[in-house]
Amino acid sequence: MTQKFKIGIDIGTTSTKAILYDEHFEVVDAASKEYLTIREKMGMAEQNPDLILAAVQSVIKRLIEQTYPQSKKITTLSFSSAMHSLMIVSTEGEPLTPLYTWADNQSSFQLEKAKAVQDLDWVYKKTGTPIHPMSPFSKLLWLQADSPELLVGGNRIIGIKEYITYFLTGELKVDYSIASATGLFNLQSLDWDPDIISFLGIEQEVLSDPVDTNYVFKRINPVAYKEIGLSLETQIIIGASDGCLANLGLNAIANNEVAMTIGTSGAVRMVSDHIVLDPEGRTFCYYLAKDKWVIGGAVNNGGNAFEWFASILSKTEVMNYDEINNLMETIQPGADGLLFFPYLNGERSPLWDASVQAHFIGLSANHTTGHLIRAVMEGVLYNLVEVLNILETNAGPAKKLKVNGGFLRSAFWKQMAADIFNKTLTITPQFESSCLGAVSIDQMDYLEELKKMRVIEVIPIEENVKAYQKSYELYQKLSIPIQQIHEIKANHRNN
CATH class of the missing domain: 3.30.420.40 (ATPase, nucleotide binding domain)
Incomplete structure (x- = not known):
């Protein structure tokens, strides 16, 4: 019987990590690539999205090269990523801003100004995202006040995972997990909240289509696949956020x-x-x-x-x-x-x-x-x-x-x-639990495998x-x- 492999990719704030797993969720190989955060002034925490894209390509390519010819049997790529990132891209997908990470607090002043005018608790009650400068909700308040020209003309509002998966597939989708950490997503309807979108002065059409965390992309970008060395049969699963997947990876x-x-x-x-x-x-x-x-x-x-x-x-x-x-x-x-x-x-x-x-x-x-x-x-x-x-x-x-x-x-x-x-x-002896969570998001019965793992306990x-x-x-x-x-x-x- 042919053995199959999966790659879990975690797009983090300081690096991207990729881990190759076998069918029993045992680690076969791992790769990582770091990148810088730009902090030129107080509150700034920006990144170059193309450097992150290059890091993702690099770690996947490294695993494929290190595991050839078994790499032909890689069935899926699944993604984890940090929450709360935001960037604006053109209708062609070209970056118009840097990537604003969760740690970027440049929106603090605008958020405090908005809170002075009205209580924003209603946003938390709809979305479950705390009212804080980390959130895309706050970042959009700031961009609307500081650079409103970016939010017109059909320019798209996305996060870093969307930027990566769009390159690989040509589809602009956002998983419910990442969406639920934006401050724009209604937890009850599992869709963008019209009241919040109206409050921010944007159109729903500029946001990516929300899908469940086990969504398999329907298309691929053959040029991107060939460049990395992926088999055209390898599927891409959208995955979830790093924090949520860490829980899954830890069982x-x-x-x-x-x-x-x-x-x-x-x-x-x-x-x-x-x-x-x-x-x-x-x-x-x-x-x-x-x-x-x-x-x-x-x-x-x-x-x-x-x-x-x-x-x-x-x-x-x-x-x-x-x-x-x-x-x-x-x-x-x-x-x-x-x-x-x-x-x-x-x-x-x-x-x-x-x-x-x-x-x-x-x-x-x-x-x-x-x-x-x-x-x-x-x-x-x-x-x-x-x-x-x-x-x-x-x-x-x-x-x-x-x-x-x-x-x-x-x-x-x-x-x-x-x-x-x-x-x-x-x-548990597993490391990089977000990567493990990513590769198991489509088959949670893997927990039976995890139950067999040796655990260490530390008693008070x-x-x-x-x-x-x-x-x-x-x-x-x-x-x-x-x-x-x-x-x-x-x-x-x-x-």
Whole structure:
């Protein structure tokens, strides 16, 4: 019997990764290609979409070349991509703007101006997308005010995955998952919301046709296929967003199973069989598949907070990451009363405030470098606990906590997470869960295969749990005064 292969492609913010899987979802090979983000001024986070397209072509071509002649048996390409990206293209598909990534906050002023005129909670209630500069909704408010000429003449409004799949197929389609993270897509009707489109002053015809996440493209671009080396029989499945597919790849798709990711940033996501919105708009609700909604919160500050402190430390002390970890291990849980509110890059969930700033609280002459770095990592995790608490309030208790991301490389960080959440962490040997989710979106019965995989569990240490609970209680009590400090500073700047 001829063996068949699939490629899962994850178009991320810093790189594109592609993984070749066999029929049993075992990794055969992998490739990745990085690209730059342009940050020439405050709030800017733009990319060149053609460099991302080149990266996608490169990683697919590399896998095909490395696996020839088996590459002729690649049956499907399936896509994952980062959410909230936006670009304007001409009617011929040529870029008229850079790609504005989720991290681009240039629309902040225009969004605040719109919020001052009217309450925008109605947008969240229709779409499940929090009101924040990351969203295409906010970016379109900005472009309509700043460059209205871009939004006329039939120019198309798309995201990065649409740009890539249009090149490969000639079809402009957007999956329900990516669409549900734009702030323009009605969760009930699974279509573009006419009230929001009217509010933004655009026409529905300039948006891509929404399709389900298991949609197989009907056409291909033979020139693009030949250039990459793909068989003309290889099908392309549209897939979903990276966060939603991470849950699928971690096999965290049963009701109230939770997936937590800590990489550069972080996220906590829970799956529900129905739409779940937060009364205060603090969490998102995005589509994964029929009767599967991913609710959760993404935070801006994860491993990048550790990187920030390590970079400062490297200017005064020459230390590698293992030595910094060893410093943390010498400090007791709770960092002897030192707390860190980790808003170094503003914050998404649970605050949804792009301008909020980080704070150390309780710093004294008795605290050492070890205390500081431990407080930083504890603060990152406390912030994620805040998100999980909101999810549990709205959707019920979490059943399992499945984790992935760069923090898994550190046994100390894994134990810290288990202790702070007071939950057993479940870790699978699979990596790049979004790629795995992408290749399995059309056959979720693959979960039977995943159930056979070996898992690692990290169990909370009771003594540490008690210490962290006491520290977290103080963190919660101080979170409101911290926000008040931020408001005072903002008012002072504006006077």
